[in-house]
Amino acid sequence: MTEEGAYRIRAGRPDEVEAVRAIEMAAGMLFRSVGLPEIAASAPSEVGEVLLRARAGRLLVTVDAADRPVAFAMFGEVDGTLHIEELDVDPDHGRRGLGAALIARIDAIARDRGLPALTLSTFRDVPWNAPYYARLGFVPIPDGDLGPGLAAIRHMIATKGVDVAPRLFMRRPVADGIEAK
Template sequence: MPEIAEDEPLPVEALAGYQGAGRAWVAVDGADCAVGYLIADFVDGCVHIEQVSVHPDHGRRGVGRALVDDVAVVAGSAGIPALTLTTFAEVPWNAPYYLRLGFRALDEGELTPGLQAIREREAAHGLDRWPRVCMRRDL
């Protein structure tokens, strides 16, 4: 799975699209330098976390948790019922991490049409070479 761990972040243009749509959150350090970000979309009435990325020098300091929690507050305040995401089931900084953040794995029968479509796209891109899971955090 090295090709996943070494995957490059999204291009600046793609990130700017999320920012322009109000669907990007950025964490900064004391010098106001970006150290992490979260981008999201709306899927079936929920906020779907597309990506959380934290610079390795700032890992294990709660940056990712803070980003997810900030999104949860904003979404909950807007009356959105849940956060969703898809991730690798067995990578320690993926599904096990999100379980600690209050997400739960969804059974196949719980997948909404939008989540099913995301999983189909992921499979088409070869991500199903490793076990994947859809997760949800009720707000």
């Protein structure tokens, strides 16, 4: 992957739930710097939700040379796409291509499943959110074009008290070659 193989991606295990939640909390703290302290103060994903994803093969972790998780992605099928539910990198391991590598792996999973695209929900103006994903080939989905599953996710985000106005959904076609972009 990066740094001469110092990191690798593998399936997340049930015994790594707390490590995943700690990464989510650490990554969330970055939102203070962009005026979103409520995101920084948010609780991480529920233990049961992370555990469910690990057991269902819907959790990928990037591990360091000592096999400790330093980044993760949770995903599932929504509206005929592979939807990235959460993707976080421990800030101590940021800016090393770990997020892009996780997306490339999810892209390969989608391709293997015959799914045409990846989707995600993100903040429109946070530099490491929508602008970052746009550099990786994601484009905004107009609210009127959201399928029922993505619309339900938007509603769920709102019921958690998160202002949906600065958020958007994005989509990227699955790469059709062996190497994902």
